[in-house]
Amino acid sequence: MKTSELLAFVTVAKIGNITQASARLNRVQSSISHRLRNLEDRFGITLFDRRKNRISLTAQGKILYEYAIKILELEEDCKKKIASLKHNTPSIRIGLIDCLPPYIASLLIDLSNNIDQCIDICIGNTISLLNSYEKNELDMVIIGSGFSDVRHARLSLFSTDLVLITERNFPTINKISILDGEHFLLSSRKSALMRNCDILIQEGGIMPKRIIECGSYPVLFSSVSEGKGVALVMRCSINRDVRDKIKIHDLHGRFEKFQIELLYRTDSPYIDTLKLTNMITSVFQDPLLHHI
Template identity: 30%
Template sequence: MDFLSLTVFCAVAREQSVTRAAALLGRAPSNITTRLRQMEAELGVPLFERQTKRMLLSAQGRIYLEYAQRMLTLAEDAKMAIQPAHTATTLRVGAMECTLASRLPVPLARFKAAWPAISVSLTAGPSAQLLRALAAQELDCALLAQQPGASFPNTLHAQEVPAFEEELQLLCSSGYWAHGAQKVLAVFAPGCSYRAVAEAWLHEHHAGGEGVTLRQVASYHEMFAYTAVGACACIMPASVITLMVPDVTLERTTLCTMPTWLVSRSGFLSTAFAAFSREILA
């Protein structure tokens, strides 16, 4: 079994299509089909359930996919270990949206200047989603937050170090909580650690959230805009607030500080990642 065959298998599993995988890899569809049949003959099991328009993984294929991804990842790690400054590879970084906006631009620019051969792939998402991606080895590292008192899953076997502290602030228009009307608190989707802080604050200060509606939003800009017009309140990091329009007068109350962790997948070691970590933690 060679690495090209593993790459083909993973591409078809991801795209659920021989045609799309072939286009992605720059190969003829017939070549992709031949390699898949050779793999299945060698393994003695069907890796896919072939439908009219889709290629879905079989039960054995789902098991094999996890190992194939590990083998490809280990191959990249090995190349990085031998020739870290010259290997053209990708560092897959996940981060919360607030971290991408307020914390990463400068260290990423410094890292790219020092390591021009390394591409950086960025994925934004809530902390729970980033943890799942790390466990599936879809990311090499991630910057995320954990709810107060929570710990990282033992099954993750990850390496984590505190990167920086975020000051979480309650943001609202003047006198918002004094009015008798129904209140609204803007939050992100479940899985966001800061949403958990917002829900805990409501439970403690507003009778378990009675009289307060949660409005799910897609971005901090949307959250800030609703808050600025008095349509809701929100909780966001002070580092993000400073990026918003400075001449909007809003009440700001510090609720707590939370660490943002730099978490790397199990066994991930490379000189380039060590350099990336130094830039983040500087």
């Protein structure tokens, strides 16, 4: 017995006319009649007395009507309670490093459609996101690897190339020493790439003229394209519009790769951790991210 059949039955009983009931339910008359016949066949009874101009319930129909009203009310109450539970379930708070392509944040937000929970995204640098995670302000963080400790549950997500970027007319960088005396630009001194930049400077035996914090990746890319300095960035962070305005220099050896990892809590009472971590992993398997 389907609730759609009970709804058709109750509506006809209240209105007293199948044609009008079908209009109320936005269904064709044959559909309403079919549902009524299904109920009659299931119970082996006649629901309506059709000998008068206005159809009325039979004695058996009146009994079913009382139960149908209760069933439909229970269904509606159930829907309201489920909707209320969804509304009151806390959002999942995910921190995301700012050096990833913007569409990654959009894909993570879209995951909420598959788990019936809102996903809130916080963009920041690795150190600030890790601090927020430690304070329980975030449920998960996607950051550069090497900053978490053994207490954290972690999952490797993605590895990307590190490259140097300069303005278009800059000479090809065949060795790091060519960068001696240059301005080095960073999105933030608290970013994971700050450590990589320090190692590059130290092992390259160079002395930057100045290290400048730009505050964001759009400002960093704009400054590089205007010849204000060089920057160490992940290749995947360079979108098509930026690529046409800068020159990209490949790196080799220990500077070549940068690892992204997910930190997550295993004891969250309102997160299906296994399901969500699997979905986040699938986001970072996007071919576009690997072939930029």
